[in-house]
Amino acid sequence: MKRFLMGVLATLVIGAGVGALFVYSGLFDISADTPHSSLVHRLIETAREHAIDRSTRDLTAPANLSDAERVRRGAGNYAAMCVGCHLAPGKTDSEIRMGLYPQPPDLARPDEVAADEPARQFWVIKHGIKASGMPAWSKGGIEDEAIWDMVAFLQQMPALSPAQYLELVEASEGHSHGGLAGHDDMHGKAGGSEPHTDNHHDHADDHSH
Numbered sequence: 001m002k003r004f005l006m007g008v009l010a011t012l013v014i015g016a017g018v019g020a021l022f023v024y025s026g027l028f029d030i031s032a033d034t035p036h037s038s039l040v041h042r043l044i045e046t047a048r049e050h051a052i053d054r055s056t057r058d059l060t061a062p063a064n065l066s067d068a069e070r071v072r073r074g075a076g077n078y079a080a081m082c083v084g085c086h087l088a089p090g091k092t093d094s095e096i097r098m099g100l101y102p103q104p105p106d107l108a109r110p111d112e113v114a115a116d117e118p119a120r121q122f123w124v125i126k127h128g129i130k131a132s133g134m135p136a137w138s139k140g141g142i143e144d145e146a147i148w149d150m151v152a153f154l155q156q157m158p159a160l161s162p163a164q165y166l167e168l169v170e171a172s173e174g175h176s177h178g179g180l181a182g183h184d185d186m187h188g189k190a191g192g193s194e195p196h197t198d199n200h201h202d203h204a205d206d207h208s209h
């Protein structure tokens with residue numbers, strides 16, 4: 001028994017030593033342009049899915065999620081904060097999305113957005129996902145209600161044509177959700193009364209490289 005325990009202990013110490021050597025050697029490939037090995041990828045995906053499932057167990061979406069007002073308000077905030085990474089009807093890709101790893105899902109595509117999981121979307125938008133590029137938007141001061149509005153909009157977005165999408169964004173209050181919205185020069189006119197339009201311009205209009 002004692003020998004067995006010593007064996008276990010030695011294995012653990014050697015394992016930790018090899019792990020530490022690897023970490024300190026600089027051989028771990030931290031670059032975003034090389035994918036994880038399938039083992040690491042599976043490990044992270046499994047941990048993420050179980051963590052989200054656990055955290056959303058008691059979370060229920062508001063009953064009025066298909067309310068047109070919610071969808072309209074959500075469209076403006078989505079256009080102001082999310083399009084660069086998650087695209088929109090008529091937007092095929094963006095430089096930031098192409099370079100991110102993991103690549104943000106194209107939320108305008110019905111097969112990439114888990115449309116029947118509003119609680120999951122709410123939780124991810126509110127808390128973000130570590131080391132993925134997905135921000136915890138609540139830290140920027142976005143209230144729960146404004147997050148639900150974006151979730152409401154996400155349920156509709158895959159069915160919208162590019163023209164319907166632009167119409168909805170134009171009809172919204174633009175970037176307006178409390179917190180920093182409208183108080184920051186980067187975010188357009190004070191009060192957020194003007195809808196953001198910069199996000200759906202063609203890149204070619206704005207810069208060249």
Ligand code: HEC
Pocket residue numbers: 048077078081082083084085086100101102103104105113114120121122124125129132133134135137150
């Ligand atoms: C800088 C890029 C970036 C921005 C900006 C961003 N996201 Fe994300 N988002 C990501 C990435 C990357 C993931 C995937 C994370 C992963 O797979 O672990 C993600 C995941 C998500 C998911 C989860 C999809 C699913 O069901 O798995 C939702 C919903 C989402 N984002 C909504 C939003 C909304 C709404 C906004 C704007 C308020 C936003 N995101 C802004 C990068 C971004």
